[in-house]
Each structure stands twice: as C-alpha cells, then as structure tokens.
Amino acid sequence: MLTKNKLHLKAEVDRRSGFCFGVVKAIEKAEALLDEGKRVYSVGQIVHNEEEVERLSKKGLIAIGHEDIRDLKDENILFRAHGEPPDTYEEVRKHNNVLMDATCPIVLKLQRDVHQAWLYGKHVYIFGKAGHPEVRGLVGQTNGEARVFRTIEALREMELPQALALFSQTTMNPGDFHDVVDHLNDRGVEVEVHDSICRQVSGREEELKAFSRHHDRVVFVAGRHSSNGKMLYEVCRTHNPYAHFISRSEELDHSWFSPGEHIGVCGATSTPHWLLEEVRQKIEAL
Numbered sequence: 044m045l046t047k048n049k050l051h052l053k054a055e056v057d058r059r060s061g062f063c064f065g066v067v068k069a070i071e072k073a074e075a076l077l078d079e080g081k082r083v084y085s086v087g088q089i090v091h092n093e094e095e096v097e098r099l100s101k102k103g104l105i106a107i108g109h110e111d112i113r114d115l116k117d118e119n120i121l122f123r124a125h126g127e128p129p130d131t132y133e134e135v136r137k138h139n140n141v142l143m144d145a146t147c148p149i150v151l152k153l154q155r156d157v158h159q160a161w162l163y164g165k166h167v168y169i170f171g172k173a174g175h176p177e178v179r180g181l182v183g184q185t186n187g188e189a190r191v192f193r194t195i196e197a198l199r200e201m202e203l204p205q206a207l208a209l210f211s212q213t214t215m216n217p218g219d220f221h222d223v224v225d226h227l228n229d230r231g232v233e234v235e236v237h238d239s240i241c242r243q244v245s246g247r248e249e250e251l252k253a254f255s256r257h258h259d260r261v262v263f264v265a266g267r268h269s270s271n272g273k274m275l276y277e278v279c280r281t282h283n284p285y286a287h288f289i290s291r292s293e294e295l296d297h298s299w300f301s302p303g304e305h306i307g308v309c310g311a312t313s314t315p316h317w318l319l320e321e322v323r324q325k326i327e328a329l
C-alpha cells in the first residue's frame with residue numbers, strides 16, 4: 044500500500060483574519076438568545092461561512108428566506124450584519140415578532156447616508172453587486188431608485204446625470220472605487236463621493252499582500268458566497284501565485300504542498316478563528 048510521506052510543513056495563521064466586529068456582534072446576539080433556549084430565525088445566513096452556519100444551526104438558529112417571514116408570528120427574528128431594506132422591517136413587525144436588529148453599525152450609517160442623499164433629491168449611484176443583501180438594503184433606502192453597477196464597463200454603458208452621489212458596498216475594492224471616481228470625473232459628472240468601503244476590509248489588503256509574499260504558499264479559508272472572501276483571495280493570489288481557496292479543512296490537498304514549505308493561513312472577515320486554527324493544525328499534520 045502506498046503511504047504519503049510526511050511533508051514537515053510549517054503553518055502560520057494571519058492573526059488579523061477572521062470575523063469583523065459586525066459579524067461578531069451579530070453572532071453574539073443570536074447566541075445569547077439561543078443559550079437561553081429561545082428559537083431564533085435569521086433572515087438569510089447569519090454569516091457567509093458554511094462551517095459557522097452549521098455550528099449555530101446545531102444550537103437552534105434557523106435561516107429563513109424573506110418569503111418565509113409572513114408565516115412567522117410571535118417569534119424572534121434576527122437581521123444579520125448586512126442589513127435589510129425598510130419593507131423587511133415592516134413585514135417582521137406586522138405579526139408581533141420580536142426583531143433583533145444585528146445590522147452592523149457601519150452599514151446602518153451607510154443606509155442613513157444613502158437615504159438622506161435620496162431625500163435631498165440626489166441621484167444615488169452605488170458601486171456594488173446588484174442583488175447582494177447589503178446592496179438590496181441600500182437600494183431600499185431610495186425607494187428602489189438607486190442605480191447599481193459593479194464594474195467601470197457597466198458604468199460606461201449607463202447614461203449619467205450632470206451630478207450624482209456615489210456610494211459603495213462596504214466590501215468593494217478601494218482601488219476600483221477610486222477608478223470609478225476618476226471615470227466619472229473624466230466624463231464631466233459632478234460627483235459627491237461617499238467612500239463607504241469598510242476599513243475592516245480595506246485595511247486588510249495591505250497586510251494581506253505582505254502576509255502572502257512572506258509565505259511559500261497561502262491557504263485562504265472562506266465561504267464560497269462571501270464577496271469579501273473573493274476580494275481578499277484575489278489580493279492573495281496576485282501577490283502569491285501559490286494560493287488556494289478552501290471552505291473546509293477537508294478540502295486541503297496533500298498534492299498542493301512540497302516538503303518543508305512555510306504556509307500562510309488566512310481568511311475573510313466572515314471566517315471563524317477556530318476554522319483557521321483547524322486548517323493550520325491539519326496542514327502541519329500532512
């Protein structure tokens with residue numbers, strides 16, 4: 044029988060990777076109630092990380108879709124860190140449900156700013172991913188009128204007003220956001236720039252670049268649906284061609300590694316610390 048040789052790998056976890064405070068707060072809120080034995084429904088997955096979702100669902104957290112809210116009465120309903128549009132608040136309150144709003148304070152402020160710009164009659168443009176829960180929450184602040192675009196190419200196709208208020212989904216790339224501003228300036232549009240990119244995310248880029256370069260290989264751990272994860276993984280890959288994306292420690296592949304390599308383990312703002320540590324241990328055991 045063939046046996047794999049031990050690889051003698053050294054692995055280091057990036058201490059700044061892992062849950063941002065918005066997600067920590069949302070999980071803490073949910074867990075406090077679950078620990079009291081209460082049933083808690085979260086609108087959408089509380090965090091874009093399958094492992095953490097599984098851990099919380101074992102404690103009794105139930106993820107539901109927006110269409111399920113109307114069937115709930117006298118229940119505890121949690122809004123996750125991404126936030127929700129105003130009509131979801133109305134729907135929850137219609138049936139005497141208890142709302143636990145775990146919207147991240149940064150997203151709440153952004154929602155208020157978007158709403159205010161719209162109230163002042165400004166044309167609101169959002170650099171972000173149409174359909175993303177946070178973006179839906181933002182568009183909801185403008186009665187559905189905000190225009191959303193994800194790339195400069197998409198923006199190029201849009202007819203623009205003479206003046207607009209520009210916002211960003213909190214997890215977009217800051218460099219791309221600046222390119223958007225330059226593009227609008229080049230087209231002669233008067234832009235009121237609201238740099239609403241979360242510093243918990245954008246600050247991570249520079250550190251991740253250095254972390255990626257510093258290791259022979261990088262293993263990036265995040266949920267498949269995390270936009271923050273995709274963005275940060277691209278940063279790693281640009282600065283270290285030997286970067287691998289996994290969601291679970293079981294996805295580690297012996298064949299990726301060469302003996303004696305020094306591996307960096309990092310993740311998104313939605314990756315739990317316990318999972319990063321589990322990956323580190325499994326790598327060192329390969």
Ligand code: SF4
Pocket residue numbers: 063064065066124125147148149150213241242243244312
């Ligand atoms: S990434 Fe930033 S804005 Fe988003 S939930 Fe975390 S702290 Fe809040």
